[in-house]
Amino acid sequence: MDETPPEHLKSAGLKSTLPRLKILDLFKSGSERHMSAEEVYKQLLAVGENVGLATVYRVLTQFQQAGLLVRHNFEGGKSVFELNEGTHHDHIVCLQCGHVEEFYDSAIESRQKKVAAELGFEIHDHSLQIYANCTKTKCPNKR
């Protein structure tokens, strides 16, 4: 359902190839919203799709540059990507289970602008992650 039409890629200036379509589909219809290169690679293998790891890395970076994906650097050294749906948000990461929750707080956003302005900087972007522990039942406490 909801196959990615080649136009999405073409309009991003990327020619429509099989690996690219598969990767984009994975983000559009896959179960995980935030994925590392390795995770994308394994998910594809699991479905019998064979895409080289090098290609996964290359395509993820291209998608990011084209604005289709956003890259985040959470702790742990590996980059994770997610679909760019136009609206900025930040993340809260559970230290026990690794679960990622998204949030947007306009007060935090506007304060950042003010801080930067006061220091004589022109903001390009920012990276905010809260590291925390789930207190609710949902945390399976794995990892």
Add this chain to the structure above:
Amino acid sequence: MDETPPEHLKSAGLKSTLPRLKILDLFKSGSERHMSAEEVYKQLLAVGENVGLATVYRVLTQFQQAGLLVRHNFEGGKSVFELNEGTHHDHIVCLQCGHVEEFYDSAIESRQKKVAAELGFEIHDHSLQIYANCTKTKCPNKR
């Protein structure tokens, strides 16, 4: 001036060795406030002190665990460390020259607590960096 007395290390549960003293001194009296392992290593070489790179990595981690240093993960893949002076702050990094400016905004801090609480998380810590361009004269525009 201001040689680091061995007591500082001992009270942190670390035995006072030459490499540890040299590294701590570098942070206490060196010119750079935020340094990566590689930078620490080179600074020491430059002064004729030689400390193995493995030791630098080991000691930085130990200092962090002992609470003497704080580790940050700015973009670029390498960890940077700075003296822990007890007060939390966040960073704004110039994309052109790499210059790092520190700031603390209590509104941002308290909003983070509220966001986490609302989502049912117990905050452990957070990481906030603003990436921006110097508009003032100070930015030498290198890098």
Add this chain to the structure above:
DNA sequence: ATGCAAATGAGAACGATTACCATTCGCATG
């Protein structure tokens, strides 16, 4: 001065990512 556990340092190993490069693919053309 002596002994021994802890620390060091040179280099190997590691995980994530990128670079290389021969082969394959997408697609425009006749």
Add this chain to the structure above:
DNA sequence: CATGCGAATGGTAATCGTTCTCATTTGCAT
């Protein structure tokens, strides 16, 4: 539909930051 060519792919080697291994040295209590 066959052909051609430049772009894309994917296996592998290389790179980068960091950690591990282990033989040697050091700090420090005796």
